[in-house]
Amino acid sequence: MxxxxxxxxxxxxxxxxxxxxxxxxxxxxxxxxxxxxxxxxxxxxxxxxxxxxxxxxxxxxxxxxxxxxxxxxxxxxxxxxxxxxxxxxxxSTEEMLSKLQQIHFAPNPGEVFDWMLSRGIAGTLRAYGFDPSHTQSLMRQGAHAISQWTGQFGEAFRRRPGHSSLLSDxxxxxxxxxxxxxxxxxxxxxxxxxxxxxxxxxxxxxxxxxxxxxxxxxxxxxxxxxxxxxxxxxxxxxxxxxxxxxxxxxxxxxxxxxxxxxxxxxxx
Incomplete structure (x- = not known):
């Protein structure tokens, strides 16, 4: 773009x-x-x-x-x-939110997620029904588990009317x-x-x-x-x-x- x-x-x-x-x-x-x-x-x-x-x-x-x-x-x-x-x-929060939905492509997703947690991404996770501590553990479970999680998070995010459209605009x-x-x-x-x-x-x-x-x-x-x-x-x-x-x-x-x-x- x-x-x-x-x-x-x-x-x-x-x-x-x-x-x-x-x-x-x-x-x-x-x-x-x-x-x-x-x-x-x-x-x-x-x-x-x-x-x-x-x-x-x-x-x-x-x-x-x-x-x-x-x-x-x-x-x-x-x-x-x-x-x-x-x-x-x-x-910066919206930048992290966008990257979070692609975190399964990161070479070191666990470290990236820890960095996001230190900068306040936990509240965003809770807003869409995800527990930050559980998600942190999942980020060490391998590419397949992380890919499944990003799909679930993206689906939960898109279910909120207007939220996805705002982020993309x-x-x-x-x-x-x-x-x-x-x-x-x-x-x-x-x-x-x-x-x-x-x-x-x-x-x-x-x-x-x-x-x-x-x-x-x-x-x-x-x-x-x-x-x-x-x-x-x-x-x-x-x-x-x-x-x-x-x-x-x-x-x-x-x-x-x-x-x-x-x-x-x-x-x-």
């Missing part, structure tokens, strides 16, 4: 609403959506910056995905709103078509063009932290997930909006104006 096919072009607007990493925090997402309903209007744009699945309870993680689907329907039902006015970015990054704003999940390699990034969008948080100069003609790069320095972190050329939802902190949503400045701010 060409890189341009997984980048979401966003028409400039007076308010581009952006939502930080959710991490399966249903209560926080519902709180933000409740406030956003009274603010978002036709002509606005809406971008979710990834990590929709997370390491919460099965009910919270599954409920968060359903809540996203319901709010997308609500926004698109507004007169004058187009499908291109909303974008969902792929986060995620974009790697979004950009304002006038070049003024770029939206990423966690990181960006400032030495490469947007179409030349690899997995930096998900794992390049340290590269994002080191951005101190203008990236091409972009006024500001906005990200939704940070391993450290949680909260609203506003710098000259970057903006980080990970409040720590799903980890004891709030979910943050901000509206970005045409000049790259925050014009509105919501927290759960």
């Amino acid at each position: 060409a890189m341009s096919a997984v980048l979401a072009p966003i028409k400039p607007a007076d308010k581009i609403w952006t939502v930080g990493a959710i991490n399966g925090d249903l209560a926080a997402l519902q709180a933000v959506h409740g406030k956003l309903r009274g603010k978002i209007t036709a002509g606005d744009r809406l971008i979710y910056l990834g990590n929709y699945w997370g390491d919460g309870t099965a009910e919270a993680v599954s409920g968060a995905i359903n809540e996203l689907l319901l709010f997308r329907r609500y926004f698109l039902a507004k007169e004058g709103v187009d499908i291109a006015d909303i974008a969902f970015l792929r986060g 995620l974009k790697h990054a979004a950009y304002a078509t006038d070049g003024s704003l770029i939206f990423v999940h966690a990181g960006l390699d400032a030495s490469r063009p947007l179409t030349g990034q690899t997995d930096t969008f998900w794992w390049g948080g340290s590269m994002f932290e080191s951005i101190t100069d203008r990236y091409y003609d972009c006024r500001r790069i906005v990200r939704g997930s940070a391993l450290a320095n949680l909260g609203l972190q506003e710098r000259e050329f970057t903006l980080s909006i990970d409040g720590g939802a799903g980890r004891g902190g709030p979910l943050i949503a901000v509206a970005i104006g045409r000049d790259g400045r925050i014009v509105d701010h919501i927290e759960s």
